[in-house]
Amino acid sequence: MGDEVEGFAFEQSHGKSRVRFARVWKGQDGRHFIVEWNVSITLLSNCIPAYVHGDNSDIVATDTMKNTVSVKAKECSEQLSMEDFAIGLAKHFTSFYQQVTTAIIKIVEKPWERMYVNGQPHQHGFKLGSEKHTTEVIAKKSGALRVTSGVEGLALLKTTKSGFEGFIRDKNTILPETRERMLATEVTASWRFSNISSIQLKMPNIHFLPVNLSSKENPVIVKFEDDVYLPTDEPHGTIEASLSRLRSKM
DSSP states (O other): OEEEETTEEEEOOEEEEEEEEEEEEEOTTSOEEEEEEEEEEEEEEOOHHHHHTOOOTTOOOHHHHHHHHHHHHHHOOSOOOHHHHHHHHHHHHHHHOTTEEEEEEEEEEEOEEEEEETTEEEEEEEEEOSOEEEEEEEEETTSOEEEEEEEEEEEEEEEEEEEEOSOOOOTTOOOOOEEEEEEEEEEEEEEETTTTOEEEEEOOBOEEEEOOBOOSSOSOSBOOSSOOEEEEOSSOOOOEEEEEOOOOOO
């Protein structure tokens, strides 16, 4: 938050990061459900005396924040979404502490997926998946709420029907044009709620380079025929895009 201290603009926040917990819910049919969430908490509050005079009487200890996560997890007697948990946690901080004006909760979910044995879902067995689900909730004491969710680490690949041609060529360009290559990326996506007001995508290139091997004695050790590749992600191209709804001027 922004304040003024003796003629200077002053911004401050404090919080607790990497607060991890797992929560298990047990159904009446013996089926278990589990989530593992990594929580980060940031509080904006009116606590200038702590910085100016060393007065911590308005400071919410970060250890208290950590413990509050466990308390709220225990209170969730029924399965709920990551977004709902973040909203409840954020509203707790803005309502319980008078000096807290804004609470920012970020959660990253570890992707545990139910195992299947002989084609049937296991009652209490899980395996680790790939992409992670994320959410960020910003709650203000006024009641204003902003929820953004997303995924990260979603790896996608297609082995054919991709090309790159027609780009600008100048004295520094050595990349050949191609109509046939492998396409791979790792998607980071986010979307803001309220009828999906905005979407953001980040899709860096993960390159699969053709492998051709030769020597003076053997000019063709390995000849590339769209079959053997060298995976590499350094350096890589970056591709980002965002789409937002136009707001009415009325």
